[in-house]
Amino acid sequence: MAELKIVGTAHVSQKSVDEVKAAIEEFKPDVVAIELDPGRFSALKKQGRDPTVDDVLEVKNFNSLLVQWLLSYLQRKIGIDVGVEPGAEMKAAIAEAESRNIPIALVDRDIRLTLLRFWKAMGIIEKIKMVFALVFSIAEVSKGEELDIESLKEQNVIDAVMEEFRKFSPNGARALIDERDAFIAHQLILLKVQRPESRILAVVGAGHRQGITGYVENPTTLPPFDTLNREPKSFPWGKVFGFAVTGLFAFLFAAIAFSGVGWTVLLYALLFWILIHGVLSATVTLIAGGHPYSALTCFGVSWMTALNPMLHAGWIAAYVEARVRKPPVSDFRKIYEAESIGEMARIPLFKVVLVAALANLGSLLGTVLYFIFVFPLLHIDPVVVISTGVHNMWVWATGLI
Structure with a gap:
């Protein structure tokens, strides 16, 4: 039976980079599953075609794209302050796997679909609160205040942050956290079925580890996969x-x-x-x-x-x-x-x-x-x-x- 190990990381942590390398060295996985979709994987490796302005104009999803950029900037700003770029632990997992000829599995949902479901799931009040929170957070980070990045991986801190996010935006939290936990769990369970004798190492954000583990241990609680992988239909x-x-x-x-x-x-x-x-x-x-x-x-x-x-x-x-x-x-x-x-x-x-x-x-x-x-x-x-x-x-x- 396949053996699964899940490593929770902080996306801007040097210690997480070291932990990922150590986990691959010690666990010796047959496949490394990472919390990326094909689009972000290509972007991280600087492969593939970047969207053009005509692509942006055609989709017309300006609000969610703006929110995506601001969220990315906020994470990147934290990463710059501590000297590690966001996604460094994912890059480390990819580099280690490729250097050892270990197959890589991309187990996260398409970021465009996630952001679309995230934006459409929120009501107008939640969207307004989200924008103000983003602006406030960016202003705070821009002051140059030091952050204890490693504390972001402690379970009690993670639980508090997740609970606060759910109070702040319950619909947004469902699309951004719960649905992705279920999606990744579906992918990992499928990997275990496809590779019954393999050792699978999953590298995911620390905030997702508990939810994914719960679903993997209790697959009957998983929502149907097709409900997680389609564009949302909302009242216009x-x-x-x-x-x-x-x-x-x-x-x-x-x-x-x-x-x-x-x-x-x-x-x-x-x-x-x-x-x-x-x-x-x-x-x-x-x-x-x-x-x-x-x-x-x-x-x-x-x-x-x-x-x-x-x-x-x-x-x-x-x-x-x-x-x-x-x-x-x-x-x-x-x-x-x-x-x-x-x-x-x-x-x-x-x-x-x-x-x-x-x-x-x-x-x-x-x-x-x-x-x-x-x-x-x-x-x-x-x-x-x-x-x-x-x-x-x-x-x-x-x-x-």
Whole structure:
């Protein structure tokens, strides 16, 4: 029967590198399973094709990509501070295995699928909390405070961190931790079946070791593999909100038109819609470091895209930004190698993604502020205008019947 040993590591720990080498030397495995998917394996070995800016524009998954980069920077920053780059223990496992001609098994789920499930699993409140937590954590790490990296592998510390993460973002923790524990356990159990007489050494993050071990020892508790390896289907709240905005805007304009307050008020209502969306979207685009052409594009289209749930101002702004900045393929590697947020923000591809995310945020903010302040700006009573407009629309409609 196959023998399995699981080594838990801290991804930025020199001691973990030494432990991995020692485990391979002492355990003498027939196969080394590592917590990587083919994409990250190729990236770690600097193999394969980097995505192009056209790939990014086609997928349009700007928010989750931005979160991925910030998470990666946070881990990398910790690694730089202690003199070890993230993934060093995985590199050590790969190098040791290859030098001994030991087969390598990639047992983690595709990072793109994990991040997609992670982002879609969270509600809007969880996403907002996640962004603020990332910004706060990056600010704290950037102060240069020393961290006890080895303590991150102690089980009591791991349990406390995991519990805190589950309180902070239960849905995100499920996608990022629990599902991957189950996925990796499925892969390790399959390896044991395929190699019944082998010694298997699994190198995983310390935070995953307990969960994986529990599943391996009790396979009946594992969720079905196909539920872990498919794109999530979630209720399209974004489209529902978009259609609701379109409907509310049409109703509001119809009510004003039929209320008898005059065409001047109606024109001002339209003008405010254009200006509020345009100014906010263009401003946040410039704050993101976007090119003036991108800001002008946002100003010109955001009022229209806010009425079309199938389009977003950020998508169009990102396309313009990409054509102006012309990010090279090497920008992907530069983003993952940046040593500061300032350095990352100067990379053209990062600007493209940041512009897309913030331009959409500016347009959303414009929609919210418009419906809050439109009536005070027009100096009209909303109750009187809407009730009168609805009554007159009813009279007009019934007169046509």
